[in-house]
Amino acid sequence: MAHKPPTLEEIAKAAGVSRSTVSRVINDEPNVRPEVRQRVWQVVEAMGYHPNAAARSLVSRRSQTLGVIIPQTVNTVFADPFLPNVLRGIADAANEHKYHLMLSMVSRPLEEDFYRRALRSQMLDGVVILSAFLDDPLIPRLLRDRIPFVTIGRHPHEPAASYVDADNVRGARMATEHLLRQGRRRVATITGPASMIAGLDRREGYQAALREADLPLDENLIAEGDFTEAGGYVAMQQLLLQEPDAVFVANDLMAIGALRAIRQVGRRVPDDVALVGFDDAQIAAYADPPLTTVRQPVYELGDTAINLLVRLIEPVGSLRGYETQDSLRAILPTELVIRASCGAQRRSA
Amino acid sequence: MAHKPPTLEEIAKAAGVSRSTVSRVINDEPNVRPEVRQRVWQVVEAMGYHPNAAARSLVSRRSQTLGVIIPQTVNTVFADPFLPNVLRGIADAANEHKYHLMLSMVSRPLEEDFYRRALRSQMLDGVVILSAFLDDPLIPRLLRDRIPFVTIGRHPHEPAASYVDADNVRGARMATEHLLRQGRRRVATITGPASMIAGLDRREGYQAALREADLPLDENLIAEGDFTEAGGYVAMQQLLLQEPDAVFVANDLMAIGALRAIRQVGRRVPDDVALVGFDDAQIAAYADPPLTTVRQPVYELGDTAINLLVRLIEPVGSLRGYETQDSLRAILPTELVIRASCGAQRRSA
DNA sequence: CGTTATTATGGGAGCGCTCCCAAAACCACT
DNA sequence: AGTGGTTTTGGGAGCGCTCCCATAATAACG
Numbered sequence: 001m002a003h004k005p006p007t008l009e010e011i012a013k014a015a016g017v018s019r020s021t022v023s024r025v026i027n028d029e030p031n032v033r034p035e036v037r038q039r040v041w042q043v044v045e046a047m048g049y050h051p052n053a054a055a056r057s058l059v060s061r062r063s064q065t066l067g068v069i070i071p072q073t074v075n076t077v078f079a080d081p082f083l084p085n086v087l088r089g090i091a092d093a094a095n096e097h098k099y100h101l102m103l104s105m106v107s108r109p110l111e112e113d114f115y116r117r118a119l120r121s122q123m124l125d126g127v128v129i130l131s132a133f134l135d136d137p138l139i140p141r142l143l144r145d146r147i148p149f150v151t152i153g154r155h156p157h158e159p160a161a162s163y164v165d166a167d168n169v170r171g172a173r174m175a176t177e178h179l180l181r182q183g184r185r186r187v188a189t190i191t192g193p194a195s196m197i198a199g200l201d202r203r204e205g206y207q208a209a210l211r212e213a214d215l216p217l218d219e220n221l222i223a224e225g226d227f228t229e230a231g232g233y234v235a236m237q238q239l240l241l242q243e244p245d246a247v248f249v250a251n252d253l254m255a256i257g258a259l260r261a262i263r264q265v266g267r268r269v270p271d272d273v274a275l276v277g278f279d280d281a282q283i284a285a286y287a288d289p290p291l292t293t294v295r296q297p298v299y300e301l302g303d304t305a306i307n308l309l310v311r312l313i314e315p316v317g318s319l320r321g322y323e324t325q326d327s328l329r330a331i332l333p334t335e336l337v338i339r340a341s342c343g344a345q346r347r348s349a
Numbered sequence: 350m351a352h353k354p355p356t357l358e359e360i361a362k363a364a365g366v367s368r369s370t371v372s373r374v375i376n377d378e379p380n381v382r383p384e385v386r387q388r389v390w391q392v393v394e395a396m397g398y399h400p401n402a403a404a405r406s407l408v409s410r411r412s413q414t415l416g417v418i419i420p421q422t423v424n425t426v427f428a429d430p431f432l433p434n435v436l437r438g439i440a441d442a443a444n445e446h447k448y449h450l451m452l453s454m455v456s457r458p459l460e461e462d463f464y465r466r467a468l469r470s471q472m473l474d475g476v477v478i479l480s481a482f483l484d485d486p487l488i489p490r491l492l493r494d495r496i497p498f499v500t501i502g503r504h505p506h507e508p509a510a511s512y513v514d515a516d517n518v519r520g521a522r523m524a525t526e527h528l529l530r531q532g533r534r535r536v537a538t539i540t541g542p543a544s545m546i547a548g549l550d551r552r553e554g555y556q557a558a559l560r561e562a563d564l565p566l567d568e569n570l571i572a573e574g575d576f577t578e579a580g581g582y583v584a585m586q587q588l589l590l591q592e593p594d595a596v597f598v599a600n601d602l603m604a605i606g607a608l609r610a611i612r613q614v615g616r617r618v619p620d621d622v623a624l625v626g627f628d629d630a631q632i633a634a635y636a637d638p639p640l641t642t643v644r645q646p647v648y649e650l651g652d653t654a655i656n657l658l659v660r661l662i663e664p665v666g667s668l669r670g671y672e673t674q675d676s677l678r679a680i681l682p683t684e685l686v687i688r689a690s691c692g693a694q695r696r697s698a
Numbered sequence: 699c700g701t702t703a704t705t706a707t708g709g710g711a712g713c714g715c716t717c718c719c720a721a722a723a724c725c726a727c728t
Numbered sequence: 729a730g731t732g733g734t735t736t737t738g739g740g741a742g743c744g745c746t747c748c749c750a751t752a753a754t755a756a757c758g
Contacts, residue, residue, distance in 0.1 A: 005471065007744055018708045023746065031706055050469035054407040055744035059713045063403065068452065072437065080631055084432045088421065091454035100467060101452040103417065105440035118449060120399035122354065229635070256635050282429055286578070286605050288637050356714055367738045372716065380736055404714035408743045699758105706753070713745090723736070728729105 006047045015043040026051060065100040066309060067118060067127035069138070072107040080253075080281045082298055086152065089302025090128060097310045099125070111138065119147055126313045128152065128305045131163075132196050148312040150305045150328070153197050162312060162328040164304045166296035168198050171334030172205025173212075175276040175294050176248045178336055180213050182343050184246035184274055188221035190235040190258060192250045199227075202250040202278060218242075225254045232257025240265060245273060246342075252277035252284040255291055255341075270343030280337050289340035297332045304330050355396045364392040375400060414449040415658060416467060416476035418487070421456040429602075429630040431647055435501065438651025439477060446659045448474070460487065468496055475662045477501065477654045480512075481545050497661040499654045499677070502546050511661060511677040513653045515645035517547050520683030521554025522561075524625040524643050525597045527685055529562050531692050533595035533623055537570035539584040539607060541599045548576075551599040551627060567591075574603045581606025589614060594622060595691075601626035601633040604640055604690075619692030629686050638689035646681045653679050 012019045017036060024032050025040040026049075032040075043049075057063045068090060070083070094101050102124060104114045115138070118124050126148035129138060139158055142149045154165040179187050189206045192199025203222070210217055220242050223235035232254025239247060240261065249255040255277035262273050269275050269289060277284055277293040284291035308328040338344050361368045366385060373381050374389040375398075381389075392398075406412045417439060419432070443450050451473060453463045464487070467473050475497035478487060483504070491498045492509055503514040528536050538555045541548025552571070559566055569591050572584035581603025588596060589610065598604035604626035611622050618624050618638060626633055629644035657677040687693050 005469070008746095009744080019745085020708060020747090021706085024707090027746085033706065036706085048469070050465060052407070052744055053467075053470040053472045054403045054412065055713090056746080058401070058403040058407050058715085058744080059746045061713080065451075070436075080429050083436075087419075087432075087452070087454055091452065095455060095459055095462070098466075100472070102414075103436070103440065103450040103452040105436055106444060110444055113444070116399060117447075118402075120354070120397070121402040123402045123449070283632050283635055286632055287635065358714080368715085369717090369738060370736085373737090376716085382736070385736090401714050404743090405716080407714080407745085408716045410743080702755105702757085704753105704755070706751105708751080709749095711746105711748085713747105715743090716741105717743105718741085719739095721736105721738080723734105725734070726732095728731080 005052070006049045008049075008051070011040070011043055011047060011049050014047060015040045061122070063100075063123050063125055064098060065102050065124055066094055066306065067102045067104060067124040069111075069114075069127055069129040070103070070105040071130060071132070072105065073132070080279075080283065082279070085298040086130070086302040089299040089304075090306055091302075093303045093306035093310075097306065099306075099310070115141065119145070126150075126309045128302075128309055131155065132198065134195055134197055134200075148309060150309045150312065152301050152305050154201075154329070154331070155197070160327050162308055164301055164308060164330040164332065165197070166301060167331050167334050168201035168296075169205040169208065171278065171294040171296070171336075172202040172248065172250070173209045174205075174334070174336045175278065175292075176206045176209035177213075178292070178338070178342060178344070179246040179248060179274055179276060180209065180215075182246070182274060184343075185215070186221065186242070186244045187215075187246045187248060188223070188239045188242065188244035190223050190225045190232055190239065190247060190249045190254050192225060192227050194224065196227075199250060202248075206248050225250065225257075227251050227254060229253050229257040229260075233261045236261035240267075247273060247275055249275060249277050252279045252281040252287075252291055252293055255293070256283055256287055259287065259291075259341075270341050274343040275341040277341075284337075285339070287341070292339045292342035292344070293337050295335045295337050297334070300332050304332065354401070355398045357398075357400070360389070360392055360396060360398050363396060364389045410471070412449075412472050412474055413447060414451050414473055415443055415655065416451045416453060416473040418460075418463075418476055418478045419452070419454040420479060420481070421454065422481070429628075429632065431628070434647040435479070435651040438648040438653075439655055440651075442652045442655035442659075446655065448655075448659070464490065468494070475499075475658045477651075477658055480504065481547065483544055483546055483549075497658060499658045499661065501650050501654050503550075503678070503680070504546070509676050511657055513650055513657060513679040513681065514546070515650060516680050516683050517550035517645075518554040518557065520627065520643040520645070520685075521551040521597065521599070522558045523554075523683070523685045524627065524641075525555045525558035526562075527641070527687070527691060527693070528595040528597060528623055528625060529558065529564075531595070531623060533692075534564070535570065535591070535593045536564075536595045536597060537572070537588045537591065537593035539572050539574045539581055539588070539596060539598045539603050541574060541576050543573065545576075548599060551597075555597050574599065574606075576600050576603060578602050578606040578609075582610045585610035589616075596622060596624055598624060598626050601628045601630040601636075601640055601642055604642070605632055605636055608636065608640075608690075619690055623692040624690040626690075633686075634688070636690070641688045641691035641693070642686050644684045644686050646683070649681055653681065 008019050008022050012022045022040055025037050106114055129151045131151040131153040143160055151163040154163045155161045191203040223239050225231040225235040236258035249258050255275055262269055267273055277291045280293045280295035284293045357368050357371050361371045371389055374386050455463055478500045480500040480502045500512040503512045504510045540552040572588050574580040574584040585607035598607050611618055616622055626640045626642040629642045633640035633642045
C-alpha cells in the first residue's frame, strides 16, 4: 500500500480515461466498452486502488453500515452462548448484503451519547437492537427519527416496530406439554421478570399448555425469577412448599439454581421433581442430570434481523422500504431438546 | 429531526456567524468570543445539529472508528463468557476515547474481503484482533500496510506487533503449584493445541512448576487436547492409564470432559484425582464438584487492548504513535479460584 | 452518405466538512 | 492619535467521490 492511497482521478490518468469512466467500472455500471473496462480493472488491481468510504458516503448519503446495539445487561440477560451466535448470524448476513457493522455496547446513560454520535451523524443506514425489555426507551426515539430498525425480541405494543424473535410461547408450551406427557400433574413454573418479553411469553406458553390439558391454573405454582442462578434457587425453595412434581423453568441458568435447591432438600431430579429449562445454554448439557431444555435458533435470529433490516432500508422502486410498507416481523421456531432432567430418558451415561 | 439534517452552513446563517466560527465552536477550539460561542451552541441545540461523520473524516482523514476482528472460531476457542466480557471492555474503552467500533466476525475466506473493504477504504483508524493462533495470517499484512493494531493474545515471534494477553504461564504455574501443595506428586496435564499461544503458554507454566519442585517431566503425563469437552474426555482416558493423582487441564471445558472420563472408570474427584481447570467459565462454578480454575481478567483484556491501540494511533507531537515507538505490550495477571475439584476444600454444600 | 437514434466518454458541480490565510476588530502602549 | 501586536472572524480551497448533462463516437437506417 502506497503511503497515500490512490484516488479515482489517479487511476483515471493511469488508465488514460476519465474519473467518470473509472467510477462506472468500479460500480459495475453499463455503458463502458469491454476493453476499456478491462484495462481500468487492471490499473485498479495494479495500483491497489480502493474507493474511499467517506467520500462515497458523503455524496451518496449511504454509509453501507448498520448499527448493532447491545445493552450492557447482556451478560445476565442473555443465555450463555447467545451473544457469539447471534453476532455470527448478524455478521454473516451483513456481509452477504455488503454492509458493515458498527457495534454499540453501552450502558443506558451512554446510549444517549451513541445515539447522537452515530445515528444523528448519519453514519448508520439502520440498526439492529438486542432488546429484551418491554419498555426499551430507544424504540420510540428511533420511530420518531424515522431510522430503520429491527429488534431482536418482539415488541408487541409498538405496531410500527419490526422485529424477529424466537417462538417463546410455543417453546414454553412444548416444554410444559412434555412434562404433562410424562404423567406429571402438579407442574409449576419459574418465570422470568415481567419486564421482559421473553419472561411473559414463556409464562404464557406454560399457561396455555395447562389450559389445554384442562388443568387448573394455580398461582401458587408460579414463582417469578430474574433469569439468574440465585434467582432460580430462591424461587425453587418457595415452590418446593407446594410440592410440585415438575417445574418448567424459563431459562437454564435458573434451572441450575432450581436443581441446587431441590437437591438441598433431598429430593431427586427427575424422580421426585422433573425439570425442563429454556435456551439450551452450554451448562444445560453438562448439568447433572443433563437438562431437558428448549433450543432457540440463535444464529437465525441474527441472520433474520439483518435480512429484515435490509428489506427496510433498500429502495423498492424509488421509495425506501420503511416508507412503503408496514413493519416486518418474524417468529422463528423453537425446539425441545430432551435430556435427562425431565424423566423421559431412563438412565443415560 | 428535520427530514434533512442541518449543515454547518445553515447553523452559521441562523447564528449570524460564519461556517468557520461554528466549526470552531463545535470542535472546542479557542479564539471565539464567549458570547458568540454560547449563541452558536444554542442554535446547534435548537436545530438539532450534528456534524456529518463522512464529511468530517473525508477531510480529516480520520474515521474515529476502530475495527474489532473476531475469528469465526470464537465459539469453540474462547471460553464461554469470554466474548461478552472482552467486548464490554473494548466498548467501554472505545467509548471513553470517543471512538466507534466496527465489528468483523468472519471466516477466513471472507476476512480478505473485510480487509479490503474496511481497512483499505480507510474506514478504520486501527484494529483490535482476537488472535488465538500463532500463525495468524493477518498480522504480517497489517504490519506491511502499516495499519495500527493490537492483538488480544500474544504473538511472541513478531517483535513489531503490539499485544495484550493474560499471564497464562503464571496462571498455569499457580494452578500446578496449588496441586503440588495439596501433596499430589503425579501431576499430569491436558494441554491446548500447540498451534495456539495460550496452549503453549499454559503448558510452559505447568512444566515450570514441576521443574521448580524438582519433579521429573514425564512426557507420558502430558496429553494434548483441543479445548473441547470431547477432547478433554479422550485425553483424560489416555492419561488415566498413567494413574495420575492430579491433572492441570488447560481449560474448563476440557476439564468437564476429564471429569466425565474419570467418573466413568469409577474414580472420584478430588479424592482419587484432583483437577484444576483454566478460564473460570460459567460451567466451572456449576460443575460437580465445582471446578478450581484460573481466572483471566477478560474485561481488562479488552479495555487494555483499546488503550494501547489509541496510544498507537494518536499523535505524539506531530508523529503517530506507531511511527515513533516500538510495539506496546501488556501482560495482565491471572488469579487462582479455589473450589472443590482440587481437594483443597473439605466438603462445601 | 447524410440524418437520426444510441452508446460511450468527459468534466462541472457539489456533498459537508476542516484547514489555512487574509482581513477585521480589538488591545495595549508609546 | 499612531504604531505594533494579538485575538477574532470570514471565506476560499479542496478532501474523493457520485450525479448529471453535454459532447464525442459509433450504430442504424433510409
